[in-house]
Amino acid sequence: MEKPVTRDPGFYVMVAIGLAVMFIAPVMLDLFTIMQITQYVVLSVFALSLGYIWGFGGILSFGQAAFFGLGAYTFAVASINMGSTTIPMVLAFIIPTIFGAALGYFMFYGRLSDVYLGVVTLVVALIFWKLINHTAGPEYAIGEARLGGFNGIPSIPTLHIPGDPGAWLDPGQMFQVFMGFLIVVYVALRFLIASDFGRVSVGIRENETRASLLGYDVRKQKVIVFAIGGGIAGVAGAMWATYQAFIDPNSVSMEMSAKALVWVMAGGVGTLVGPIIGCILLQWLTLQLGTVDVVNSIAVLGAIMMVLVLALPKGIVPTTQSLLLGGYILWKRNHGSAMPGKAVKE
């Protein structure tokens, strides 16, 4: 019997941790560190987008960066033209969602199997990447925003208070707002997954044939899940664009898609905390390895990835959960036998 979200203590713990970090970190940490963690927060939202569609909809996308990049470019172009960041942020959710729904329609109503789904998503991201790389000339402009090709788009406006374009957020405030985004996305996904819609998605992940034999339209369900995932990735892209004040085709690259896959896999498919932890851990590791000149950081990451997959095939979070649970049961058993009187009383 599935526990409702509101009765799961883990949910409150996670939200509490999130809120604590949101309010305490800017006070405790120096500016450089804050800016550093902001990056993790943004990428965690991106990781959640894939963690959701893969872990709770059974859709393995090899091109999640397509949505990340689409959101980033949407935000960049819209905010440069509008001089404000509020509506562009909304657009960065809506446009990738629509694109996700359209792409999903062709993939799922066309009954593509898992492998081809992976190939199509991968190729879509590649096409995006190619396309944007070829927009270097001045003729490629949308309104006042030049797409800039491989040079990217510079001077993307910093996030400001809605309705007041002059009131830019300083890095500390931006961190807090982004933490807020992350918490909202996490909470919304938790409730979505616990809803009937979410339970049907999980059913589809477990067994598509049975889901349709119960009378559920698997195709429609998958399109919606895929579109939601795309929208969340788009918001992450917009956050990335405004955080860096700059965006280039790397945001749509295969590396970006692959990273998301690795984070989710390492953290644990089928959880929401897993992708966040996987993202933070591996991004931090990449950063640390980057400071060492002796070894190639990518090679080391690859090795770590292999060890993780072999040693913790379910991912960090599920493995830790089952270890803790096993430990608790053992402890309870030993504890119980030490005090038989109490057991009898109950």
Next chain:
Amino acid sequence: MSEHILSTCGLTMRFGGVTAVDNVDFNLRDGELRCLLGPNGAGKSTFFKCLTGQLTPTEGKVTFSGQDITGALTHDIVKKGVGIKTQVPNVFDGITAYENVRLSARRKHLKPMAKELTMKTLERCGITHLAKREVGLLSHGQRQLVELAMVLAGEPKLILLDEPAAGMTGDERDRLAQLVLESARSAAVVVVEHDMAFIRQIAKFVTVFNRGAIFREAMIDDIMQDREVQEIYLGKQANAA
């Protein structure tokens, strides 16, 4: 025609050069309990798949409740009131038995009703004690019961059961026979089964498939005494019984 809840006309399914279902005219009255016999590879499961839209028949027509459902999408056919238990159980392995059945009940009912129906169906199938267990960890017979509960919770007008007794213990099988007879009071039921003891418990009118076509249709006692049927399929089992 209207008294038939299900009828197929010239139903044919070919895979390349193999004709798995060959020109089948099958009629089922509303509320009827029919057993489908036939050796392995006779086309029984393929026939079921054509009925539920998992396969689109090469030729022929399927009519359910007076509506043409040939080549319709699985979920649309199911919504019209067809429930199927597949040969290899199709269940949601990673979630609990309760959730499995609830997902079936929830499609037609509001939350409180779905919950009630789920508990009732679990009890009917004698698996209330398994409600909180993950279905992937259950035995084959138990998974069969979970799948049956999912089918029943959908409250179908036509129930198709493909080898429901496989992997069940004697007790489970007896309960299943009871359930099938009980369900047949409110719905039409078609059962594919090899287990003769089980068939004898439930069968009245029987259709025998062979090589994709209907070989015989008769009452169970006549079928059991039919030399040719024994030859193609029943063999020693029938003599022993």
